[in-house]
Amino acid sequence: MINGVGREIPESIAGIKNIKPYINPFSYVPTGHLTGPAIKVNKPRSEKVLSSIEQAIDASGLKDGMTISFHHHFRNGDYVLNMVMGVIARKGIKDLTLAPSSLNTINEEIIPYMNQGVITAVETSGARGKLGQLLTSGQLSKPTIIRSHGGRARAIECGELHIDVAFIGAPACDTYGNINGVEGKSVCGSMGYAMVDAAYADKVVAITDHLVPYPLFPISIPQTQVDYIVPVEAIGDPKGIASGALRISKDPRELLIAQYATAAIEYSGYFKQDYSIQLGSGGASLAAARFLKEKMKKQGITASFGLGGVTAPFIEMLEEGLIKAVYDVQDFDIPSIESIKKNRNHQEMSASFYANPHNGGPIVNQLDVVILSATEVDVNFNVNVITDSNGVIMGAVGGHQDTAAGAALSIVVAPLLRGRLPMVIDQVHTVCTPGETVDIVVTERGVAVNPLRSDLKDNLKAANIPLMDIEELRNIAYEFAGKPDPIEVSERIAAVVEYRDGTLIDVIRTTV
Amino acid sequence: MLQIIQPSQAGTVESNDILIILTPVSADKGIHVELTSPVLKKYGRQINNVIQEVLREQGIDAVHVSANDRGALDCTIRARMMTAIDRAAAKEVLG
Structure with missing residues (x-):
C-alpha cells in the first residue's frame, strides 16, 4: 500500500499487528473504549516497601x-x-x-x-x-x-x-x-x-x-x-x-536562523496578546526564545502559555511575566526543575494531556506557534528526525508529530547544510512528521512557506526575510554539496514509524 | 606529467575539511584510494570521482591516496588534493 506521504507500507509485517497506513493527520477516527490496569487491592497496614x-x-x-x-x-x-x-x-x-x-x-x-x-x-x-x-x-x-x-x-x-x-x-x-x-x-x-x-x-x-x-x-x-x-x-x-542553564549560541548561522524564525513568527499573524508557544531545546530555538522575548517586551505582548520540554529561557519569561503559565511534561535544566517546584504557574502535565490525539483534547491543540528542529526536510515538507545520513536510527520523534499537527503555526528550523549534507532534499529517508502539518521551513539561506499556507506567505512578505520556494532551497544545497545518492536498503524492516494516531507513516529498513 | 616521489599530506580533520595523505607506489601498482567519510553512503561515489579527476588532470597514474573526509565540499577536496600533489611531486625533467 502507498500511504498518504507516498511511502510503501507492506500489508503485513511480521511482528506488527493491525497495520493501518497513514492517510492524513486527522483522517483516522478511533472507536471503542479505553483500556485499564489490573484491579488492585491493598489492605490496611500492609507493606509496599520491599528490600530489593x-x-x-x-x-x-x-x-x-x-x-x-x-x-x-x-x-x-x-x-x-x-x-x-x-x-x-x-x-x-x-x-x-x-x-x-x-x-x-x-x-x-x-x-x-x-x-x-x-x-x-x-x-x-x-x-x-x-x-x-x-x-x-x-x-x-x-x-x-x-x-x-x-x-x-x-x-x-x-x-x-x-x-x-x-x-x-x-x-x-x-x-x-x-x-x-x-x-x-x-x-x-x-x-x-x-x-x-x-x-x-x-x-x-x-x-x-x-x-x-x-x-x-x-x-x-x-x-x-x-x-x-x-x-x-x-x-x-x-x-x-539536568544541564545548567544553556548558554545562548554564538554561532552566526544559528543566530541568523533564529532571527528569521522570530521574524516569521512576528509577521505570521499569530504574534498577538495571549498567543501560546513551544520551543525546542536546540541552539536556534534557544536563540529564538531570546529574540522573541525582546519583541514581546517592545510590543507589549504577553503569552497565555508556554509548552514543553521546558528550558531556562521559558522560565525567565515566566518569571518576568511575559508568559502567564508553563505546562511541563519534561525538564531539561536546573532552572526549569527549580521553577516547577516553587512556581504555581508552572504546571506539570502528563504525556496524554500534552499530546495524545485520542482523548478529549491535548494541549498541543491549543498551541499557536511551535519551533521544531529537523534532521532532513524534503520538498514536500516531510520531516525526518529519526534516521541519520547513513539510514541509521539516531534520534527520537518526541513531540514533533504532535506539536506540528496541533499548532496553528509550525516552524521547522535547520541549517541548509550540516557538513556536506543538505538538509532540504528531494525525499527524506524516513518520514516522521507529514509535510501537511509543517508550515514554514527556516534555513540561514532562505525561508520556505508550505504552498498549502498561502495566507502565511502573504503575511510574511512584510517580514523582510528571504522567502523562496522550497525547491529553491534544495537547489542551493545541491549546488554546494551535489545531489546525494540514495541510501541502499534491504527488504528487511527493522522498525516501523507510527504516526501519532497509530497509523504507519513509514518503515525503516536495514541498510546494505 | 607528474610523479609522486615522496609522501605528503594536506588538509585537516576539522569538520567540512578533508585530510589527504599521498604515498608513492611503484608505477605498476596504479591508483588506490582509501576513503573514510561520515557521508560515505550519500557522497562516497562523488568524493572518489573528484579525487580520481584531479589525479587524471595532473597526469598521475600511480599513487596511494588516503582520504579522511569530514564532510568537505568538492572545491575543498580539489584544493587539498592539489596541495598534496604539489608537496609530493617532482616535475619530470627531460634530457
Missing part, C-alpha cells in the same frame, strides 16, 4: 514474554533502566518487550540483554548511538515500533501498548507510593511521561533514592497506582539528568 529490585520483580509476577516500561526523565543520567534490566537478566527472564518513553546513550549498557534474548522487542520514541545501530540492524525478532510522545500515551490508553510492569524512577517517594520529581538528590522535575505508565500498567514498581515518611506532598503519581517501592542507593546521576 529482585523482590519487586518476583512480587510483580514478571514472566517471559511480558512488556515492561520505563520513563526517560533522567535523560543521560538514568540508572534505573540499566539497573532493573540487569536484575531481570540475572533472573533468567526472556523474550521481554521493552517499552520506555525513550532511550538515551547511557542505556547502551542493556545491549547484551538484546543479544541474549532477554529483550526481543522494543517500542520507543527513539534511540541513539549503539542502541540506534542495533535497532536498525534488524537483529531483534520483532521490528521496533517508533512512536511520538502523544502516540505512546494513545497506544497505552487504548490498549495497543499493554504494560505488564512499569518501573518508575522516583526522585521522592513516601512509604505508601506517592511520588514527585522535585525533592531528593536526583530531581528531574516533571514526571509527565511516567504518569501514563503508572495509570495503565498492571503492576507499578517505584524505585527511589529518597524514601520519605508518609505523606509526601506535592503528589505527581499517587499511591493508588503504585504496588511496590524499592529504595536504592541512586536512581541517577544529577549531572546527566
Whole structure:
C-alpha cells in the first residue's frame, strides 16, 4: 500500500499487528473504549516497601514474554533502566518487550540483554548511538515500533501498548507510593511521561533514592497506582539528568536562523496578546526564545502559555511575566526543575494531556506557534528526525508529530547544510512528521512557506526575510554539496514509524 | 606529467575539511584510494570521482591516496588534493 506521504507500507509485517497506513493527520477516527490496569487491592497496614529490585520483580509476577516500561526523565543520567534490566537478566527472564518513553546513550549498557534474548522487542520514541545501530540492524525478532510522545500515551490508553510492569524512577517517594520529581538528590522535575505508565500498567514498581515518611506532598503519581517501592542507593546521576542553564549560541548561522524564525513568527499573524508557544531545546530555538522575548517586551505582548520540554529561557519569561503559565511534561535544566517546584504557574502535565490525539483534547491543540528542529526536510515538507545520513536510527520523534499537527503555526528550523549534507532534499529517508502539518521551513539561506499556507506567505512578505520556494532551497544545497545518492536498503524492516494516531507513516529498513 | 616521489599530506580533520595523505607506489601498482567519510553512503561515489579527476588532470597514474573526509565540499577536496600533489611531486625533467 502507498500511504498518504507516498511511502510503501507492506500489508503485513511480521511482528506488527493491525497495520493501518497513514492517510492524513486527522483522517483516522478511533472507536471503542479505553483500556485499564489490573484491579488492585491493598489492605490496611500492609507493606509496599520491599528490600530489593529482585523482590519487586518476583512480587510483580514478571514472566517471559511480558512488556515492561520505563520513563526517560533522567535523560543521560538514568540508572534505573540499566539497573532493573540487569536484575531481570540475572533472573533468567526472556523474550521481554521493552517499552520506555525513550532511550538515551547511557542505556547502551542493556545491549547484551538484546543479544541474549532477554529483550526481543522494543517500542520507543527513539534511540541513539549503539542502541540506534542495533535497532536498525534488524537483529531483534520483532521490528521496533517508533512512536511520538502523544502516540505512546494513545497506544497505552487504548490498549495497543499493554504494560505488564512499569518501573518508575522516583526522585521522592513516601512509604505508601506517592511520588514527585522535585525533592531528593536526583530531581528531574516533571514526571509527565511516567504518569501514563503508572495509570495503565498492571503492576507499578517505584524505585527511589529518597524514601520519605508518609505523606509526601506535592503528589505527581499517587499511591493508588503504585504496588511496590524499592529504595536504592541512586536512581541517577544529577549531572546527566539536568544541564545548567544553556548558554545562548554564538554561532552566526544559528543566530541568523533564529532571527528569521522570530521574524516569521512576528509577521505570521499569530504574534498577538495571549498567543501560546513551544520551543525546542536546540541552539536556534534557544536563540529564538531570546529574540522573541525582546519583541514581546517592545510590543507589549504577553503569552497565555508556554509548552514543553521546558528550558531556562521559558522560565525567565515566566518569571518576568511575559508568559502567564508553563505546562511541563519534561525538564531539561536546573532552572526549569527549580521553577516547577516553587512556581504555581508552572504546571506539570502528563504525556496524554500534552499530546495524545485520542482523548478529549491535548494541549498541543491549543498551541499557536511551535519551533521544531529537523534532521532532513524534503520538498514536500516531510520531516525526518529519526534516521541519520547513513539510514541509521539516531534520534527520537518526541513531540514533533504532535506539536506540528496541533499548532496553528509550525516552524521547522535547520541549517541548509550540516557538513556536506543538505538538509532540504528531494525525499527524506524516513518520514516522521507529514509535510501537511509543517508550515514554514527556516534555513540561514532562505525561508520556505508550505504552498498549502498561502495566507502565511502573504503575511510574511512584510517580514523582510528571504522567502523562496522550497525547491529553491534544495537547489542551493545541491549546488554546494551535489545531489546525494540514495541510501541502499534491504527488504528487511527493522522498525516501523507510527504516526501519532497509530497509523504507519513509514518503515525503516536495514541498510546494505 | 607528474610523479609522486615522496609522501605528503594536506588538509585537516576539522569538520567540512578533508585530510589527504599521498604515498608513492611503484608505477605498476596504479591508483588506490582509501576513503573514510561520515557521508560515505550519500557522497562516497562523488568524493572518489573528484579525487580520481584531479589525479587524471595532473597526469598521475600511480599513487596511494588516503582520504579522511569530514564532510568537505568538492572545491575543498580539489584544493587539498592539489596541495598534496604539489608537496609530493617532482616535475619530470627531460634530457
